[in-house]
Amino acid sequence: MDNKHIIAKRAAAFFEPGDIVNLGIGIPGLCSNYAADGVMFHTENGLVGVGALAEGLQKVESFCNATAQEILPVPGASPVNTAMSFGIIRGGRLDATVLGGLQVSRRGDLANWATPGRAFGMGGAMDLCNGARRVIVAMELCTKDGKPKILNECTFPLTGKACVDYIVTELCVINVTPDGLELAEIAPGRSLEEIQSMVEPKLIVSASLKEMRV
Amino acid sequence: MKSKVTTKEAILACFKDGQTIGIGGQANHGSPNRLINLLVQSGAKDLTIVTLDSGDMDLTVGRLIHSGQVKEIITTHIGKNPETVALFAAGKLKVELNPMGSFIERVRCGGMGLGGVLTKTGLGTVVEENKQKIISNGEEYLLEPAIRVDIALTRARRGDPMGNLAYRGTSGNSNPILVTAGDLSIVEVDHLMELNELTIDEITTPGLFVDMILA
Numbered sequence A: 001m002d003n004k005h006i007i008a009k010r011a012a013a014f015f016e017p018g019d020i021v022n023l024g025i026g027i028p029g030l031c032s033n034y035a036a037d038g039v040m041f042h043t044e045n046g047l048v049g050v051g052a053l054a055e056g057l058q059k060v061e062s063f064c065n066a067t068a069q070e071i072l073p074v075p076g077a078s079p080v081n082t083a084m085s086f087g088i089i090r091g092g093r094l095d096a097t098v099l100g101g102l103q104v105s106r107r108g109d110l111a112n113w114a115t116p117g118r119a120f121g122m123g124g125a126m127d128l129c130n131g132a133r134r135v136i137v138a139m140e141l142c143t144k145d146g147k148p149k150i151l152n153e154c155t156f157p158l159t160g161k162a163c164v165d166y167i168v169t170e171l172c173v174i175n176v177t178p179d180g181l182e183l184a185e186i187a188p189g190r191s192l193e194e195i196q197s198m199v200e201p202k203l204i205v206s207a208s209l210k211e212m213r214v
Numbered sequence B: 001m002k003s004k005v006t007t008k009e010a011i012l013a014c015f016k017d018g019q020t021i022g023i024g025g026q027a028n029h030g031s032p033n034r035l036i037n038l039l040v041q042s043g044a045k046d047l048t049i050v051t052l053d054s055g056d057m058d059l060t061v062g063r064l065i066h067s068g069q070v071k072e073i074i075t076t077h078i079g080k081n082p083e084t085v086a087l088f089a090a091g092k093l094k095v096e097l098n099p100m101g102s103f104i105e106r107v108r109c110g111g112m113g114l115g116g117v118l119t120k121t122g123l124g125t126v127v128e129e130n131k132q133k134i135i136s137n138g139e140e141y142l143l144e145p146a147i148r149v150d151i152a153l154t155r156a157r158r159g160d161p162m163g164n165l166a167y168r169g170t171s172g173n174s175n176p177i178l179v180t181a182g183d184l185s186i187v188e189v190d191h192l193m194e195l196n197e198l199t200i201d202e203i204t205t206p207g208l209f210v211d212m213i214l215a
Helices: A003-012 A027-033 A082-090 A125-131 A192-197 B008-012 B033-042 B062-066 B082-089 B100-111
Strands: A020-023 A040-043 A047-053 A071-079 A096-099 A103-105 A135-138 A166-168 A172-177 A180-186 A204-211 B020-023 B047-050 B070-075 B094-097 B116-119 B133-136 B139-145 B149-159 B182-192 B212-214
Touching: A003 A027, A003 A135, A003 A166, A020 A027, A027 A096, A027 A135, A040 A071, A040 A082, A082 A125, A082 B100, A096 A125, A125 B100, A180 A192, B008 B033, B008 B212, B020 B033, B033 B062, B033 B149, B033 B182, B033 B212, B062 B070, B062 B082, B100 B116, B100 B139
Parallel strands: A020 A040, A020 A096, A096 A135, A135 A166, A180 A204, B020 B047, B020 B149, B047 B070, B070 B094, B149 B182, B182 B212
Antiparallel strands: A040 A047, A047 A071, A166 A172, A172 A180, B116 B139, B133 B139
């Protein structure tokens, strides 16, 4: 299983039947493949109950997801306009949101909408990390150049301050706690030292540290 | 009762240089494409457009970016349209970025007679720059002021001659909110229904918000 799917599968394990969940673009979007039955997906462009991608004649302009792909609504789906959609987001009605990350700080600040010199819009990202009950960042542990993405302080423009609850990567799962970043799970065959070498802040090791299921 | 259904010529005559125009639709879905085409045809320039995103290159809202008629865009995201990004980078287009939830509430306030909205979204980020913070119920919020537009261009699935409207699925998006926030409100309907053919239970926008219908 490649890293993206490992991350998506583990992030999806946070969802429980009955949850209403929003998935961001990229790795988070893959979580729908692994979610338990009874999880309903919300998309910011106005639908609770996003189902599979529509194919061929099933495609209808009026049912699409946030990346403008036509989808099939599930039984019990309800369309909502943008104001209602963001009321759902901001008003704490999402049980979880899975977002991509460029950087996460030791206090759970998230930067995922801009880099210095490339700031083309935050869309729904800031509302999502403001309102969702559990904010899960699903990302690879390091950049393509092998640099840490989990830092003492974010250097990119922030999406939200102290908003992240969990970080899920291909090598570990980290809980964001008031005392700092707590390493909760490590991928099979990896060591604590290895993980710590790829993360800037000093990690707290959970008393119930366990192996990550991949 | 006079039908609000009108002609392309009458709509064309509404557009003037320098106007602020709200345009419904999101990611090229639910976009009032025929009204956008009329706006392009009018040649009105130095426009400020208020819209969720800038569509795609020369597609839906992107047609206005492509035609060079837009001076400023008040929006949430421009990254999907390389032309918008290029114009912005070259200093030829002013871009005001809003979190989507704040954008839609600002427009809703404009339509609903409110001065602005209190939201926590954006606190601690660049969004809070130059904005007032207000304490309400012991909690800190950003004040985001209302937005109104000179002309709202929106799209609905079904409408009757009085302008009562119904929307479908994710094609509603910002349309039901923008339709209320224009000094002049023009709607493009996919299906023009007869009076009472659009039943009372299906109407979600009262016709009183609508001035002109393109059928």
